[in-house]
Amino acid sequence: MKTLVACLLLGALSQSAWALDAADQQRLNGIQQSWAHIQYELPEGQREAAFEKLATEATNFTHQRQSVAEAWIWSGIVTSSWAGAQGGLGALSKVKDAKADLEKALALDPKALQGSAYTSLGALYDRVPGWPIGFGDSDKADQLLEVALRLNPNGIDPLYFWGDHLYRQKRYAEARTALQKALQAAPRPGRETADAGRRKEIETLLVDVNKKLD
Numbered sequence: 001m002k003t004l005v006a007c008l009l010l011g012a013l014s015q016s017a018w019a020l021d022a023a024d025q026q027r028l029n030g031i032q033q034s035w036a037h038i039q040y041e042l043p044e045g046q047r048e049a050a051f052e053k054l055a056t057e058a059t060n061f062t063h064q065r066q067s068v069a070e071a072w073i074w075s076g077i078v079t080s081s082w083a084g085a086q087g088g089l090g091a092l093s094k095v096k097d098a099k100a101d102l103e104k105a106l107a108l109d110p111k112a113l114q115g116s117a118y119t120s121l122g123a124l125y126d127r128v129p130g131w132p133i134g135f136g137d138s139d140k141a142d143q144l145l146e147v148a149l150r151l152n153p154n155g156i157d158p159l160y161f162w163g164d165h166l167y168r169q170k171r172y173a174e175a176r177t178a179l180q181k182a183l184q185a186a187p188r189p190g191r192e193t194a195d196a197g198r199r200k201e202i203e204t205l206l207v208d209v210n211k212k213l214d
Contacts, residue, residue: 027061028071031054034054034057035054036193040197051082054078055078055082062075069104069108070113072101072104073102073113075101076100076117079094079101080094080095080098082094083095083098089133095124111151114155115150122143122161126165145158154181156202159182163205167208167212175205176213
């Protein structure tokens with residue numbers, strides 16, 4: 001898997017990804033803000049329908065701007081969130097679609113959004129059931145999340161998902177260190193809702209981690 005990740009990284013760096021223009025950036029910002037609102041501010045029972053609508057918007061973005069890695073990243077994030085809101089075996093097809101979107105983003109530009117495709121793909125491998133139900137694989141998750149941290153070592157998202165991965169692996173002391181560092185991450189302009197929601201998730205997970213270390 002390390003060889004695969006390295007090949008993806010080096011191969012994509014030799015390509016010239018389609019840079020975001022002002023209209024693309026505005027569209028991306030809108031999807032990011034809508035995702036944060038749905039994920040962290042809507043009641044749980046309203047999220048599935050809201051994510052379904054946002055997934056249509058994100059998919060249209062990828063169809064219209066097929067060479068923009070950032071569009072594929074957010075299509076993958078929204079689709080995986082939609083799957084999470086739906087739950088159950090019926091969500092597996094959406095998770096597979098999200099995986100394909102994130103892999104497409106890696107092929108275009110692995111450094112887009114500070115390596116967010118690695119973060120999101122690693123989280124999928126960590127949380128999706130393994131064979132024969134799904135494609136989950138903790139070793140692949142470990143490798144992808146390590147790449148994400150190399151690209152964005154102080155980012156709140158890669159540190160959170162790395163800490164969550166360590167917790168799942170019962171590496172509690174290391175998990176606490178990662179999560180405490182995540183809480184120190186610099187604010188992201190325009191991502192205030194996402195940052196606040198992520199910090200609450202980190203604090204909740206830290207409670208569980210600390211219980212294991214007491």
